[in-house]
Amino acid sequence: MTTKVKHIAVLTSGGDAPGMNAAIRAVVRSCSYYNIKCSGVFKGYEGLIHNQIEELNARSVRNIINKGGTFLKSARSKDFRAVEGRQKAYANLKKNNIDALVVIGGDGSFTGALKLSEEFNFPVVGIPGTIDNDINGTDYTIGYDTALNTVVEAIDKIRDTASSHNRLFLIEVMGRDAGDIALNAGIGAGAEEILIPEENMGIDRLIESLKKSKKTGKTSSIIVVAEGDTSGKNIFELGQYVEEHLDGYEVRVSVLGHIQRGGAPSCYDRVLASKLGVGAVEALLEGKSEVMIGIVHKTVTIVPLKEALDKRIHKHDMLIKVADITSV
Structure with a gap:
């Protein structure tokens, strides 16, 4: 695996979801495994704008796989919606010598990640973390x-x-x-x-x-x-x-x-988050960007962020039929 990426940052954005900590842990420990630096961005994009960035190591994420919420915190950022806010965020990424960014969140978070990548040619990878399970290109999202x-x-x-x-x-x-x-x-x-x-x-x-x-x-x-x-x-x-x-x-x-x-994530969410966290780091090391790491038919997949942001087509026919039959 050859790459120029030597330092990856990770943040959580939007609504919190059980399993986000497990995903952060997987990203940090994957970086440690591949001998590259990792930093955590606190309070999502708002923290990126205000340079709330700290270096993490494998021990920084001990005992969090079973915790709900996100220890990196999350916040919605109006400033990041403006070009000026994204410019400040990009400047802080460069100031901290960060080469790529992993964003854990939903469609709003992915929209911000895609804009940052397109405007500044900065590598980003998304991990779907939302209890609503409403992201296109993955069977399940973390927390669902x-x-x-x-x-x-x-x-x-x-x-x-x-x-x-x-x-x-x-x-x-x-x-x-x-x-x-x-x-x-x-x-x-x-x-x-x-x-x-x-x-x-x-x-x-x-x-x-x-x-x-x-x-x-x-x-x-x-x-x-x-x-x-x-x-x-x-x-x-x-x-x-x-x-x-x-x-x-x-x-x-x-x-x-x-x-x-709230609450401790289920075993399924912990395992899913771990798979997607490892997949995100490996995708960046392989030179990929503007993609989301998802799960389809139990296989970790890579989906373009633009495709992940497409309106999801919900096919509920079978479940609706089951609900009608079993509720008589």
Whole structure:
């Protein structure tokens, strides 16, 4: 493996996701393995602009593989959206003799990385880290599996209350543009209905479905709602409408919110993050840039960042069919 890259920096950007620390660890230790320098950028692109950069070694990342969040911190940067901000970031990269950058984050983070690379001819590689699993070119993103398990565990506990009191619970989960969490967690937790942005079933159909379920003997119900679903202006309005048009249930609303982001990463996320972290360093050492390291059919792959930023085509037909069949 021949390369001119002698110093790689790594940062996390956007919303945190369980497994980001494992990815940072893999990047740092891969650099150590290949005998090149590694630095961590604190607070994402904002830290890059303000030169919050520290050299890391293999011991710097000990005991973090099991930790949620990101020890490098994350922040959204308005300044980086401007050319002047990216110029400052690039100047700090050169000031610290950094040859390439690994960016762990989602589509917003990748957009920034691509602009930095295009404007200053600076090598960048992205690692997909977001609980929404909404990045094109990879089957899974870091944090998604952990978030799913967190959501299922929460719904299991809510179901205990629902069944004890003949209640209908509407549970909102994250997913502004993608229904992956809602659909998979809903099936895994045995939800009666699942509402996602990609499939607008309509309020009337929802009411009819719930009435049918009640006639078959169901005394409680769980409806999982992705935050991007448009059946109502918000989940509270949706809950009120359901209560007004459906007799026999007490309706309750539960918004899981940021609990979905936290917690120790699952084994799957730790292993995935480790694979992608190693892959990112090796891609840079092979002279690649403006690419994302993903996982497709259990194989680590390299995808152009522009392709990763394309709108993902969600194919949920099979899962929707499974949800419909198993919720009768």
